[in-house]
Amino acid sequence: MMRISLDLAETFAAIIDEGTLDAAARRLHLTPSAVSQRLKTLERQVGRVLLVRSKPARATEAGRAVVRLARQLALLEHDALVELGDAEAGRVSVPLAVNADSLGTWFLAPLARLSARRPVVFDLHRDDQDFTAGLLESGTVMAAVTSRAEPVAGCRVLPLGVMRYRAVATPAFVAEWLSDGATPESLARAPVVDFDRRDDLQTGWLTGRGADAFAPPRHYVPASNDYARAVTAGLGWGLLPGFQSARQLEDGELVALGGRPMDVALYWQQWNLRSPLLDEVAEEIVTEARRVLDRVDG
Numbered sequence: 001m002m003r004i005s006l007d008l009a010e011t012f013a014a015i016i017d018e019g020t021l022d023a024a025a026r027r028l029h030l031t032p033s034a035v036s037q038r039l040k041t042l043e044r045q046v047g048r049v050l051l052v053r054s055k056p057a058r059a060t061e062a063g064r065a066v067v068r069l070a071r072q073l074a075l076l077e078h079d080a081l082v083e084l085g086d087a088e089a090g091r092v093s094v095p096l097a098v099n100a101d102s103l104g105t106w107f108l109a110p111l112a113r114l115s116a117r118r119p120v121v122f123d124l125h126r127d128d129q130d131f132t133a134g135l136l137e138s139g140t141v142m143a144a145v146t147s148r149a150e151p152v153a154g155c156r157v158l159p160l161g162v163m164r165y166r167a168v169a170t171p172a173f174v175a176e177w178l179s180d181g182a183t184p185e186s187l188a189r190a191p192v193v194d195f196d197r198r199d200d201l202q203t204g205w206l207t208g209r210g211a212d213a214f215a216p217p218r219h220y221v222p223a224s225n226d227y228a229r230a231v232t233a234g235l236g237w238g239l240l241p242g243f244q245s246a247r248q249l250e251d252g253e254l255v256a257l258g259g260r261p262m263d264v265a266l267y268w269q270q271w272n273l274r275s276p277l278l279d280e281v282a283e284e285i286v287t288e289a290r291r292v293l294d295r296v297d298g
Helices: 006-018 021-028 032-046 061-083 108-115 132-137 171-177 201-208 224-232 246-251 276-292
Strands: 092-098 120-126 143-146 155-169 192-194 218-220 238-241 262-271
Touching: 006 021, 006 032, 006 061, 021 032, 032 061, 061 092, 061 276, 092 132, 092 276, 108 120, 108 276, 132 143, 132 262, 143 276, 155 171, 155 201, 155 276, 192 201, 192 224, 192 238, 201 238, 201 262, 224 238, 262 276
Parallel strands: 092 120, 092 143, 192 218
Antiparallel strands: 143 262, 155 238, 155 262
């Protein structure tokens, strides 16, 4: 039966995390030649090529399975040491994936509460909620905020709630570009702010209003808080969640453009491991999300 050494798996995970063998060697306090030899030994043991020698280095499909194993073993070892009362159990790194708007609004508070009472550090990967599940599949992260309701293989799913986005703009922007209302004709000319080129929220809202979704000039602002600032500065109109627009709407700094809100249902997916630490992370995240988000229907 094939066996995978924990030391070799941890070394391989360090290569993927750091991007090069030299950087992994510095992290592990080894020489680059020792790291290279460990990689060769591991690839010989499993009989597969595990590393794509690019910049940064990437795991092959077989390599992703080894990375996932290394992270799971490190987590379970930490849980066991804590349960055994090891006062010197080191801090364990928990990689998580999260969408930008959650990261910019509600996601950090529960992590701060947990890190205040647990020896843990978080390695956050920001991506669109439609793509974070892929980071789970690759073994890059242990858990993710995602729009995917179907469980990734080897994971379990918990509903978090809905992020409800409404189209808003400044009064000055409306007066200049939408003085006759948010009609299909005016929306085709009015500048819009997108998060990035994968952001389809504004496109979906425009389509729902009967406008040509590809006609307006577009600004791209790929950071959640900066995106909200761009809209409130009058750069263009955009869809904002209540966290980032409720006060401004109440104060008259922003006005709603009407139309149906765009709802994004969010879910928490995590490895299906018996891990007290990972379960504690989930409890904090789910509790906070259900406090601040709208309910997931169905």
